Amino acid sequence: MDVNDMVMVSVDDHLIEPPDLFHGHIPDRYRDVAPKVVRKDSGADVWVFNGQTIPNVGLNAVAGRPKEEYGIEPTAFDEMRPGCWDHDERIKDMDAGGVLGSMCFPSFPGFSGRVFSAADDKDMALAVLRAYNDWHVDEWCGSHPGRFIPMGLPVLWDARLAADEVRRLAAKGVHSVTFTENPKELGYPSFHDPSWDPLWAACSDTGTVLSIHLGSSGRLAVTAPDAPIDVMITLQPMNICMAAADLLWSRIPKHFPDIRIALSEGGTGWIPYFLDRLDRTYDMHHLWTGQDFGDRLPSDVFRQHFLTCFIADPVGVQLRGMIGIDNIAWECDYPHSDSSWPSAPEELHEVATAAAVPDDELAKICHENAMRWYSYDPFAHRAKADCTVGALRAAAGDHDVAVRSYDKGRFEISRAGADLGRLAEQATA
Amino acid sequence: MDVNDMVMVSVDDHLIEPPDLFHGHIPDRYRDVAPKVVRKDSGADVWVFNGQTIPNVGLNAVAGRPKEEYGIEPTAFDEMRPGCWDHDERIKDMDAGGVLGSMCFPSFPGFSGRVFSAADDKDMALAVLRAYNDWHVDEWCGSHPGRFIPMGLPVLWDARLAADEVRRLAAKGVHSVTFTENPKELGYPSFHDPSWDPLWAACSDTGTVLSIHLGSSGRLAVTAPDAPIDVMITLQPMNICMAAADLLWSRIPKHFPDIRIALSEGGTGWIPYFLDRLDRTYDMHHLWTGQDFGDRLPSDVFRQHFLTCFIADPVGVQLRGMIGIDNIAWECDYPHSDSSWPSAPEELHEVATAAAVPDDELAKICHENAMRWYSYDPFAHRAKADCTVGALRAAAGDHDVAVRSYDKGRFEISRAGADLGRLAEQATA
Numbered sequence: 001m002d003v004n005d006m007v008m009v010s011v012d013d014h015l016i017e018p019p020d021l022f023h024g025h026i027p028d029r030y031r032d033v034a035p036k037v038v039r040k041d042s043g044a045d046v047w048v049f050n051g052q053t054i055p056n057v058g059l060n061a062v063a064g065r066p067k068e069e070y071g072i073e074p075t076a077f078d079e080m081r082p083g084c085w086d087h088d089e090r091i092k093d094m095d096a097g098g099v100l101g102s103m104c105f106p107s108f109p110g111f112s113g114r115v116f117s118a119a120d121d122k123d124m125a126l127a128v129l130r131a132y133n134d135w136h137v138d139e140w141c142g143s144h145p146g147r148f149i150p151m152g153l154p155v156l157w158d159a160r161l162a163a164d165e166v167r168r169l170a171a172k173g174v175h176s177v178t179f180t181e182n183p184k185e186l187g188y189p190s191f192h193d194p195s196w197d198p199l200w201a202a203c204s205d206t207g208t209v210l211s212i213h214l215g216s217s218g219r220l221a222v223t224a225p226d227a228p229i230d231v232m233i234t235l236q237p238m239n240i241c242m243a244a245a246d247l248l249w250s251r252i253p254k255h256f257p258d259i260r261i262a263l264s265e266g267g268t269g270w271i272p273y274f275l276d277r278l279d280r281t282y283d284m285h286h287l288w289t290g291q292d293f294g295d296r297l298p299s300d301v302f303r304q305h306f307l308t309c310f311i312a313d314p315v316g317v318q319l320r321g322m323i324g325i326d327n328i329a330w331e332c333d334y335p336h337s338d339s340s341w342p343s344a345p346e347e348l349h350e351v352a353t354a355a356a357v358p359d360d361e362l363a364k365i366c367h368e369n370a371m372r373w374y375s376y377d378p379f380a381h382r383a384k385a386d387c388t389v390g391a392l393r394a395a396a397g398d399h400d401v402a403v404r405s406y407d408k409g410r411f412e413i414s415r416a417g418a419d420l421g422r423l424a425e426q427a428t429a
Numbered sequence: 430m431d432v433n434d435m436v437m438v439s440v441d442d443h444l445i446e447p448p449d450l451f452h453g454h455i456p457d458r459y460r461d462v463a464p465k466v467v468r469k470d471s472g473a474d475v476w477v478f479n480g481q482t483i484p485n486v487g488l489n490a491v492a493g494r495p496k497e498e499y500g501i502e503p504t505a506f507d508e509m510r511p512g513c514w515d516h517d518e519r520i521k522d523m524d525a526g527g528v529l530g531s532m533c534f535p536s537f538p539g540f541s542g543r544v545f546s547a548a549d550d551k552d553m554a555l556a557v558l559r560a561y562n563d564w565h566v567d568e569w570c571g572s573h574p575g576r577f578i579p580m581g582l583p584v585l586w587d588a589r590l591a592a593d594e595v596r597r598l599a600a601k602g603v604h605s606v607t608f609t610e611n612p613k614e615l616g617y618p619s620f621h622d623p624s625w626d627p628l629w630a631a632c633s634d635t636g637t638v639l640s641i642h643l644g645s646s647g648r649l650a651v652t653a654p655d656a657p658i659d660v661m662i663t664l665q666p667m668n669i670c671m672a673a674a675d676l677l678w679s680r681i682p683k684h685f686p687d688i689r690i691a692l693s694e695g696g697t698g699w700i701p702y703f704l705d706r707l708d709r710t711y712d713m714h715h716l717w718t719g720q721d722f723g724d725r726l727p728s729d730v731f732r733q734h735f736l737t738c739f740i741a742d743p744v745g746v747q748l749r750g751m752i753g754i755d756n757i758a759w760e761c762d763y764p765h766s767d768s769s770w771p772s773a774p775e776e777l778h779e780v781a782t783a784a785a786v787p788d789d790e791l792a793k794i795c796h797e798n799a800m801r802w803y804s805y806d807p808f809a810h811r812a813k814a815d816c817t818v819g820a821l822r823a824a825a826g827d828h829d830v831a832v833r834s835y836d837k838g839r840f841e842i843s844r845a846g847a848d849l850g851r852l853a854e855q856a857t858a
Contacts, residue, residue, distance in 0.1 A: 068716045182652055190653030223611055223675040224619030230678040230718050234703075234710045235671055242664055246652040249659040269702025272744045274663075276698060281663045284766060287497045289659050315701045315751070322744070337713060 001359045003349040004390030009101035009367040009378070011149070011309050012213070012264045012331035015140060016058050016084040016107050017047070017132075019077075025131035030124050034131070035108070035115075044075040047108040049128075050119040054108045058084060061107075063093075063335030066403050070337045084335050087143050094147065095396035097342035098389030099332055100367065101378050103149035103176060103211070104140065105264070106132070111216035112180035113153035122157060129153055130165070137172050146381025149374045151176035151211060156188055159195055163202035170206035175375040176262075177203065179210045181217035181243035191250045204258040207375055209307070213264040214240040240266040241274055244306065248278060248298060249291065253305050260373065262307040265331060265338075268316030271308055271323045275299040303327055307373045311338055312347040317355045317365075325361050329370045342401045345389045430788045432778040433819030438530035438796040438807070440578070440738050441642070441693045441760035444569060445487050445513040445536050446476070446561075448506075454560035459553050463560070464537070464544075473504040476537040478557075479548040483537045487513060490536075492522075492764030495832050499766045513764050516572050523576065524825035526771035527818030528761055529796065530807050532578035532605060532640070533569065534693070535561070540645035541609035542582035551586060558582055559594070566601050575810025578803050580605035580640060585617055588624055592631035599635035604804040605691075606632065608639045610646035610672035620679045633687040636804055638736065642693040643669040669695040670703055673735065677707060677727060678720065682734050689802065691736040694760060694767075697745030700737055700752045704728040732756055736802045740767055741776040746784045746794075754790050758799045771830045774818045 019037035026034045035049035037057070047054040058074040061084045074080050083093035094102060109115045109132065116132070119125040133152045141148035152169040154177050155162040166177055184190040203210060214237055221235035240263050252259055278298035282291060293301055309329040310316050320328055330348060333339040340347040352362050371377060378387060385391065448466035455463045464478035466486070476483040487503040490513045503509050512522035523531060538544045538561065545561070548554040562581045570577035581598040583606050584591040595606055613619035632639060643666055650664035669692050681688055707727035711720060722730055738758040739745050749757055759777060762768040769776040781791050800806060807816060814820065 067713065070714060070717045184653040190655055192653060192655045192657070221671065223671055224613040224621060226619055226621045227675060228621070228678045228718060228720065230710055230714060230720050231674045233714055233718075234674045234678070234706055237706065242650065242652055245660045245663045246656060249657045249663070267702065267706070269705060270699050273696065273698025273702075273742070276742065276744050277663055277666065277696070280767075281659055284496065285499060285659060285662055288499045289657060289662075291657065291659050313702070313705065315705050315748075319744075319748075338709075 001349075001362055002390075003098075003345050004388060004393075006098070006345055006349065006362070006389050007367045007384065007387050008099045008330065008332070008345055008348075008389060009149075009370040009376070010099055010332035010334070011103050011211075011262065011307070011329045011370050011374070013102045013104050013334045014061070014084075014107060014336060015090070015104040016061055016077075016080060016335075017109075018085040019045075021135050022128070022131050025134045027127055027131075030127045033121075033124060034128055039076075042075075045077050046075075049115060052115070052118070054115060057108065059107060060337055061335045062337045063339060063341050064401070064404055066405055069405060081335060087140050091144050091147060092396060092399045093334065093341070093401070095392045096399045096401045097332065097334070098345040098392050099334075099341075100382075100387045100392060101147060101149060101370070101376065102332065102334070103151055103370075103374070104136075105151070105178060105211075105213050106136075106153060109153060110218070111213040112156065112178050112186070114156060114180070114186050114218065116153065117156035117186075125157070126155065126161060129155060130168075133165070133169060133174075137169065137174055146378040149176060149370070149376045150174045151178060153177070154179055154199070156180070156183065156186065159198045163198040166199065166202040166206060166208050170202075170208055175207055176209050176211050178216070179212050181212055181214065181240060182219070182246065185217040185219050191246050191252060194251070196252075197255070200252055200256045200259055203260075204256045207258075207260075209260045209262050209373055211262045211264050212240070212243055214266055217243070237265060237267040241270060244274065244302075245278075248302055248306075253301050254293075259305060260307065261305055262309070262329075262373065264309060265333060266308060267313055268308045268310045268323055268328055269313050269319065271316065272319045275302060275322070278302065307369065311344070312340065312351045314351050314354065317351050317357060320355075320357070320361065320365070325364055326369060326372075328365050329373070330365055330367075430778075430791055431819075432527075432774050433817060433822075435527070435774055435778065435791070435818050436796045436813065436816050437528045437759065437761070437774055437777075437818060438578075438799040438805070439528055439761035439763070440532050440640075440691065440736070440758045440799050440803070442531045442533045442763045443490070443513075443536060443765060444519070444533040445490055445506075445509060445764075446538075447514040448474075450564050451557070451560050454563045456556055456560075459556045462550075462553055463557055468505075471504075474506050475504075478544060481544070481547070483544060486537060488536060489766055490764040491766045492768060492770050493830070493833055495834055498834060510764060516569050520573050520576060521825060521828045522763065522770070522830070524821045525828045525830045526761065526763070527774040527821050528763075528770075529816045529821060530576060530578060530799070530805065531761065531763070532580055532799075532803070533565075534580070534607060534640075534642050535565075535582060538582060539647070540642040541585065541607050541615070543585060543609070543615050543647065545582065546585035546615075554586070555584065555590060558584060559597075562594070562598060562603075566598065566603055575807040578605060578799070578805045579603045580607060582606070583608055583628070585609070585612065585615065588627045592627040595628065595631040595635060595637050599631075599637055604636055605638050605640050608641050608645070610641055610643065610669060611648070611675065614646040614648050620675050620681060623680070625681075626684070629681055629685045629688055632689075633685045636687075636689075638689045638691050638802055640691045640693050641669070641672055643695055646672070666694060666696040670699060673703065673731075674707075677731055677735075682730050683722075688734060689736065690734055691738070691758075691802065693738060694762060695737060696742055697737045697739045697752055697757055698742050698748065700745065701748045704731060704751070707731065736798065740773070741769065741780045743780050743783065746780050746786060749784075749786070749790065749794070754793055755798060755801075757794050758802070759795050 082089035141150040511518040
């Protein structure tokens with residue numbers, strides 16, 4: 001397949017919340033306490049909420065920078081491409097990058113909205129969370145019908161409220177809710193606690209996928225405070241296998257046969273080994289541990305319930321048959337440093353060509369699996385011929401995607417430090 | 430290759446320390462304080478040392494039991510096959526299992542001897558550790574020349590003493606020293622601290638491999654206290670990738686070009702993804718993180734310094750070319766529950782046949798890589814024709830390897846509980 005004929009739907013990108021997000025969505029009585037952007041004397045923009053300051057407004061939003069200037073920056077809106085926080089500009093960047101559809105994870109609230117859930121005033125927390133979800137669905141996604149896969153933030157502190165919110169969002173056409181890799185790490189009941197059942201039931205009933213992003217447990221893969229940051233970068237995608245094992249062996253797939261879970265930004269090359277390990281563990285141990293999947297193997301259960309994704313994983317593409325060709329989706333990870341935007345289609349095309357992936361399998365990876373798992377139909381809004389990489393780039397015209405250097409002076413502290421202690425503190429704050 | 434013609438050398442097995450281990454090895458002045466086996470009223474045998482009781486003398490030493498009776502048992506010597514703790518019986522079990530050579534990790538001291546290193550009286554700790562090493566080399570291995578790959582326990586609290594012990598052992602023909610996945614987790618300096626340099630220098634000078642066993646950080650892969658134990662069993666081998674990343678990006682391979690590290694019981698199916706992740710991390714990030722491997726890629730560095738191993742990993746065998754055929758060894762894991770003893774050769778043969786592994790590559794996996802990495806030459810003691818699976822089994826005669834049920838009543842507490850909290854406590858005690 002020619003790269004220009006590919007149709008690209010990304011199941012993992014990120015948005016940086018714009019400062020005016022809550023305007024028009026938060027009830028008047030909570031307007032003063034809703035999250036706000038404050039510019040610090042240092043020039044950094046930070047979100048302030050519930051007595052907490054969330055630093056690094058644009059954590060790792062480095063799209064368009066030279067690699068020398070990657071880092072956990074930027075810390076201010078004017079250090080990022082506008083496509084990070086402005087939906088009209090995002091669409092231009094998607095067009096120029098050949099990306100038809102995108103599901104965007106949150107930034108400052110944490111991947112599973114833990115910043116909102118931490119507020120003591122739960123009525124206020126729920127109002128803030130709903131305002132966020134309404135903004136995401138109605139403005140971010142609603143402004144460009146068919147271009148975004150809408151996704152809600154979950155209520156972490158009350159499974160019945162969480163179920164209500166999933167059903168409320170489903171009525172608005174939402175089929176994805178973010179969740180954490182491990183609720184226990186965030187101070188909530190574990191995946192093994194039946195108290196979550198109302199949420200799993202709501203997801204099952206509404207065809208809503210639990211989209212679990214790596215790093216959403218709040219625990220970073222840090223080996224030692226003096227370890228180079230490369231260690232954490234390497235390990236981060238491998239950590240999500242803890243969540244996969246935790247969920248696979250839990251009561252959830254046994255009690256909720258329709259539950260579906262996406263391992264967002266989790267990569268795929270480790271899955272064949274993981275599936276073999278699951279089946280071997282079952283074979284060797286289930287007689288004394290008491291696990292019982294009836295006439296199925298754990299790997300069958302995995303393929304029924306889990307969607308995986310990758311950016312451009314040569315090992316995963318080669319082993320796609322061992323993973324399950326219906327269980328693999330593509331992601332762009334815009335605007336983070338792992339992304340190859342704006343040439344991500346070429347990167348995947350190269351990997352797929354090297355592995356001799358047939359066109360029908362490549363179509364599943366590029367968009368068909370994402371569409372089916374997330375009940376997402378972009379072609380209802382735009383003829384398929386206008387959705388290809390080539391067509392979108394033609395529409396983008398001369399939109400500027402040049403790599404551009406930023407003011408490096410402002411990045412010195414965190415870049416030079418590679419300060420894992422501070423990073424870990426932020427991640428778990 | 431016929432299974433009877435294979436020559437099997439296992440780079441990861443386990444011994445259960447016999448009660449009389451320290452007799453004749455510990456100096457008289459420490460005889461009263463050396464570790465001792467005590468039989469509790471419950472019938473359990475425990476080691477007592479330094480005011481600490483180490484439970485589960487035979488942690489997971491379940492060889493020869495039916496799978497229904499697997500568990501973290503047994504807790505007493507009479508619940509185990511004598512081959513677990515008696516070297517003559519071990520040789521019979523190896524013969525019957527078709528295994529020529531074996532490297533045996535310790536049990537009650539912890540994989541890296543942390544129980545000894547925790548003693549406040551460091552002179553005594555050193556005497557105990559040296560007595561253990563002398564017993565291991567002179568008695569366990571020395572009783573049957575050419576049948577065991579000797580391995581020392583490290584001094585964790587002082588890198589110069591650790592280096593001295595490595596050199597002392599090397600003079601006795603030892604080319605392996607166990608180490609921990611993460612010294613920082615045990616309260617010592619991390620892999621990134623130059624204070625360890627004398628030890629790395631001693632290993633480099635003497636051709637001693639750092640054999641790092643999974644689980645040796647004292648940290649179990651536990652997601653939640655109420656998680657089924659299957660989660661931990663599944664995840665345990667994947668955790669060693671943290672150690673691999675920590676070491677790969679550390680200063681050690683840069684400063685010690687001859688250092689060699691074995692990822693014991695680490696499996697192999699995850700390695701291709703890991704190597705790709707290393708190279709991608711380097712490509713995307715080294716310009717700002719400052720990593721510099723000159724004209725090599727991180728995957729080249731890995732293949733130069735790291736030995737991997739597996740029990741019977743279909744994914745790893747299929748992907749052996751992406752791992753490095755000179756970097757893969759076989760392990761039996763006797764007497765633990767992951768082992769397929771006494772039919773482990775058949776298990777590997779089946780996997781190798783399915784993957785159409787050529788004879789020369791199978792020989793590397795079965796014994797040649799282990800011999801080269803560990804400077805181990807069994808053929809100096811026995812003609813190669815007498816070392817095959819078939820020849821060893823013929824020599825074993827009618828040695829009893831029947832699967833046999835044990836008294837289940839005594840296992841109820843830990844088997845029924847799958848009590849991860851208690852298990853984690855034991856692991857880190």
